[in-house]
Amino acid sequence: MKDLRQKYGDWALITGASAGIGYAFAGYLAKKGMNLILVARRRERLFSLSADLENKYNIQAVPVVLDLTADNFLDELKPVTENREIGLLINNAGYGSAGRFAEGDLDRYTDMIRLNCLAPVRLTHYIVQGMIQRRKGAVIFLGSVTGHYGSPFFSTYSASKAFNIQFGQSLWYELNKFNIDVLVVSPGSTETEFHDLAGFSRALIVLSPEKVVRKTMRVLGRRIEIIIGPENKLLVFFSRLFPGKLILRIKGFAVKYMIRNK
Numbered sequence: 001m002k003d004l005r006q007k008y009g010d011w012a013l014i015t016g017a018s019a020g021i022g023y024a025f026a027g028y029l030a031k032k033g034m035n036l037i038l039v040a041r042r043r044e045r046l047f048s049l050s051a052d053l054e055n056k057y058n059i060q061a062v063p064v065v066l067d068l069t070a071d072n073f074l075d076e077l078k079p080v081t082e083n084r085e086i087g088l089l090i091n092n093a094g095y096g097s098a099g100r101f102a103e104g105d106l107d108r109y110t111d112m113i114r115l116n117c118l119a120p121v122r123l124t125h126y127i128v129q130g131m132i133q134r135r136k137g138a139v140i141f142l143g144s145v146t147g148h149y150g151s152p153f154f155s156t157y158s159a160s161k162a163f164n165i166q167f168g169q170s171l172w173y174e175l176n177k178f179n180i181d182v183l184v185v186s187p188g189s190t191e192t193e194f195h196d197l198a199g200f201s202r203a204l205i206v207l208s209p210e211k212v213v214r215k216t217m218r219v220l221g222r223r224i225e226i227i228i229g230p231e232n233k234l235l236v237f238f239s240r241l242f243p244g245k246l247i248l249r250i251k252g253f254a255v256k257y258m259i260r261n262k
């Protein structure tokens, strides 16, 4: 892979860097020599991660404690990003909430959509302006295997991931002519804090966040989307092949089982 800084720019901005897949992205990119802007809400984790990566890899890491569901989050982010060449944006922060839709908390669904969908739209619109001027850059969106077909008892989340998949695919085309790479990543069940927060158990086969990141970075600039894990590729393949009613019944059964066994 061509040197990431040379190809895209000196800085990467990662949302949701305090845990899970975002944390793994931070480690990977620091090792590759990129400077980092790390965004999440948990201050201590962000500051200690930034200090660790700076010491270990001789890069600059700027922790930004921010709630991406806040209306004014861009105002708070702008002073940090204005004089830095953000070459790689990773729209990673997100969460899910499992359960019967009509019985769930509407505020939680609304907040999830603000984080999973609205924040990537607002952040990407802001960050790509500089990339377009420089004629280089890359944007990564976190989709999910579950975003490839509706998912009973995980309805708002799977819809929010479908949003990221289609938004990313569309931007791949629009931004391509400015030499900006766009990639949608769809992992399956990954060993992070995600499941405990979402309220259901992990799948039988679980990916490591480091593997998700390695596979993602390997295809950045070459693909529009990557579904990670052969079993997950099969799931998506079958969901396109079989009748919708059957897929929804199987998914409904599986998610219900995972909620019961959390």
Ligand SMILES: NC(=O)c1ccc[n+]([C@@H]2O[C@H](COP(=O)([O-])OP(=O)(O)OC[C@H]3O[C@@H](n4cnc5c(N)ncnc54)[C@H](OP(=O)(O)O)[C@@H]3O)[C@@H](O)[C@H]2O)c1
Pocket: 015, 016, 017, 018, 019, 020, 021, 022, 039, 040, 041, 042, 043, 066, 067, 068, 069, 091, 092, 093, 094, 095, 096, 115, 142, 143, 144, 145, 186, 187, 188, 189, 190, 191, 192, 193, 194, 195, 197
């Ligand atoms: N794990 C899986 O099985 C899986 C599968 C497919 C797709 N994904 C996607 O992968 C992405 C990362 O998930 P993960 O598995 O790494 O989950 P995770 O371990 O729960 O990490 C989520 C990250 O998002 C941050 N975050 C949450 N709410 C935020 C807010 N309001 N403002 C700013 N940051 C916020 C969290 O930090 P703070 O709490 O410190 O704010 C944390 O750093 C998500 O988009 C998820 O949908 C995950």
